[in-house]
Amino acid sequence: MIILGIETSCDETAAAVIKVSRGKFFILSSIVSSQISIHKKFGGVVPELAARNHVKNILPVIGQALSKAKVNPSQIDKIAVASGPGLVTSLIVGVEAAKTLAYALKRPIADINHVNAHIYSNWLTNPAVAFPALALIVSGGHTELILMKSKTSFKKVGQTLDDAAGEAFDKAAQLLNIGYPGGPIISKLAKKGDPNAFKLPRPMISSPDFNFSFSGLKTALLYTIQKLPKPLTRQQVYDLSASFQHAIVETLISKTIKAAIRLNINTIILAGGVAANEPLRNGLKAAAEKIKKNFLMPNFDFCTDNAAMTAAAGYFAKAANWQKIKADPNLEIK
Amino acid sequence: MNMITKSTKETINLGKKLAKKLHGGEILALSGNLGAGKTTLIKGIAAGLGIKKIITSPTFVLMKVYKVKHKNIKKLVHIDCYRIKKPSDIIAIGATEYFGKKDTVTVIEWPEKIKKILPRQILKIKLEYKKNNQTRKIIYNI
Numbered sequence: 033m034i035i036l037g038i039e040t041s042c043d044e045t046a047a048a049v050i051k052v053s054r055g056k057f058f059i060l061s062s063i064v065s066s067q068i069s070i071h072k073k074f075g076g077v078v079p080e081l082a083a084r085n086h087v088k089n090i091l092p093v094i095g096q097a098l099s100k101a102k103v104n105p106s107q108i109d110k111i112a113v114a115s116g117p118g119l120v121t122s123l124i125v126g127v128e129a130a131k132t133l134a135y136a137l138k139r140p141i142a143d144i145n146h147v148n149a150h151i152y153s154n155w156l157t158n159p160a161v162a163f164p165a166l167a168l169i170v171s172g173g174h175t176e177l178i179l180m181k182s183k184t185s186f187k188k189v190g191q192t193l194d195d196a197a198g199e200a201f202d203k204a205a206q207l208l209n210i211g212y213p214g215g216p217i218i219s220k221l222a223k224k225g226d227p228n229a230f231k232l233p234r235p236m237i238s239s240p241d242f243n244f245s246f247s248g249l250k251t252a253l254l255y256t257i258q259k260l261p262k263p264l265t266r267q268q269v270y271d272l273s274a275s276f277q278h279a280i281v282e283t284l285i286s287k288t289i290k291a292a293i294r295l296n297i298n299t300i301i302l303a304g305g306v307a308a309n310e311p312l313r314n315g316l317k318a319a320a321e322k323i324k325k326n327f328l329m330p331n332f333d334f335c336t337d338n339a340a341m342t343a344a345a346g347y348f349a350k351a352a353n354w355q356k357i358k359a360d361p362n363l364e365i366k
Numbered sequence: 367m368n369m370i371t372k373s374t375k376e377t378i379n380l381g382k383k384l385a386k387k388l389h390g391g392e393i394l395a396l397s398g399n400l401g402a403g404k405t406t407l408i409k410g411i412a413a414g415l416g417i418k419k420i421i422t423s424p425t426f427v428l429m430k431v432y433k434v435k436h437k438n439i440k441k442l443v444h445i446d447c448y449r450i451k452k453p454s455d456i457i458a459i460g461a462t463e464y465f466g467k468k469d470t471v472t473v474i475e476w477p478e479k480i481k482k483i484l485p486r487q488i489l490k491i492k493l494e495y496k497k498n499n500q501t502r503k504i505i506y507n508i
Contacts, residue, residue, distance in 0.1 A: 079428065080458040119427055121458050173426035194405055195423045203400065203425075247423065251401030361427055361459075 033109045034060075036133070037343025038094065040126030041118025041146045042172070043082050045089035048339035049101035049108075052347050056158050060101030062333075062340040065089045079121045086125035094129065097339070108139055112346020115143035116363030117173065123359035131354045140351030144342050145363055147174055148186055150303040152348070153330040153341035162298035162326055168288045168316070170306035172198035172213070175284075177242050177291050178365060180301075184348050188365045190242025190291060197280055198306050200246035204253055204276050208269055218273045219309055225267070225274030230256050232279040234286070242291040249279055281311045289319050299326040308335040369504045377403050377502055381410015387508050388415070390438040391468045393485060394508075395477035398493030403502045404475045407493065411473065412442055424475075425449060429461050440469040447479040456480050 033053070039046040048062040098105065113130035116123055127143075134141035151167045166189075167178040175197045177190035195203070198215055205214030210221065232252050235245040253276055260268060292300050300320045306312060313329055320327035334341060371377040384407075394411075396404045409421045415434045424430040424446040432442040443464045450456060464470050465485055477484060492505040 079455045080452070083458065117427065120460065191420065192422060193420055196426060199423060199425050207400070243420075247401075247405060254399075254401050362430060 035343040037339035039339040046339035047097035050343040083121035116360035120361040142349035149345040152344040153334040165299040167301040171304035194247035222274035225270030227274040227278035229271035230275040302329040378410035382414035385414025402493040447476040453480040
């Protein structure tokens with residue numbers, strides 16, 4: 033089965049072709065046209081700009097994905113598109129392109145939840161997954177713990193009560209005046225800093241539920257910066273970055289492990305843009321090993337938004353009537 | 367009106383009280399720095415309107431829409447202009463279509479970023495934090 037995946041939920045225009053044969057996934061192509069450089073100067077994704085660039089990019093990106101995969105449109109068996117959650121102006125571009133293709137090619141189309149698709153980025157390397165599994169999805173818009181009893185069952189067991197982890201990184205980077213996107217920059221500067229130099233809170237780390245909160249951490253960072261003489265020295269910026277990153281990573285790991293033990297799961301899965309964060313990757317892996325749970329994380333290239341994960345999700349998803357598929361910016365996992 | 371709240375819980379309770387005064391069609395503009403308690407107050411307003419869903423930051427998607435079970439109010443629209451550079455971005459995502467709708471309450475964080483397109487009839491709420499991190503001063507006229 034050959035699946036075309038399309039993904040435009042935020043600032044990346046992405047298309048990918050995957051082949052699934054006897055349940056095994058083969059990535060034939062995965063094209064991601066990122067707009068980060070365009071949005072950099074705004075400190076975040078600008079919806080109007082994003083939409084305009086998606087419109088400009090979507091057809092060339094799909095064309096490139098097909099030609100790189102050496103696949104004719106007529107060979108596509110199924111189309112999968114991320115229909116939400118995300119920025120509505122961005123989502124619409126991918127959704128409408130996918131619907132048009134499905135209608136023109138007379139092929140089944142499946143609408144995909146972008147958050148689920150992140151989890152399926154782990155399936156691209158064909159691991160054997162022992163269920164039940166617990167997935168930690170961390171990105172600019174999400175911080176969620178999802179319990180999976182099977183390949184296609186998703187239940188939200190925890191989430192952030194305010195800011196997403198990636199958003200906290202972005203806001204911290206803005207407070208430190210070091211640029212966008214915050215995660216990779218803070219991570220880089222943190223390497224030269226001392227993670228214990230500044231005392232920052234670990235919000236909700238001992239709350240009985242599996243929820244997170246990062247808004248107070250951002251505020252604590254703000255207070256810490258305000259108390260320091262200006263301008264900050266370079267070393268102070270490194271130390272603040274390291275301390276902030278440490279607080280987020282430690283909180284994410286601690287709550288995920290707690291949930292994994294309490295829910296008695298077999299596999300811990302990491303996914304989402306923040307899954308590219310090295311201390312989180314290494315830390316969660318070590319913590320999972322310590323409690324003897326299997327651990328999965330996507331290859332570095334498939335952490336951030338891509339369409340191969342959307343196509344992988346499309347393999348498991350039921351086809352829908354194209355006329356009923358709509359971009360839904362607030363789409364949720366129940 | 368001038369209120370001092372001394373904890374997250376008190377800020378949420380104030381939000382609940384404010385919600386009782388809403389009839390639908392209101393636009394609340396919440397000004398205040400990062401960490402001033404805007405999202406917390408909105409959590410209270412949402413709870414006061416009977417919303418059970420968790421109110422999370424809309425910074426990334428800019429706007430979140432919640433269904434409300436209430437006599438007149440059917441929707442709570444939560445808009446965050448923190449990342450916005452131009453008011454046209456807020457128009458692009460369709461947010462302005464909710465402004466002033468009779469069955470909708472719209473709450474806007476960082477309204478000063480979209481001053482040019484804000485309707486004249488808005489209810490301003492200002493939040494400030496005091497030296498003691500837990501204390502907030504909240505000024506409103508609802």
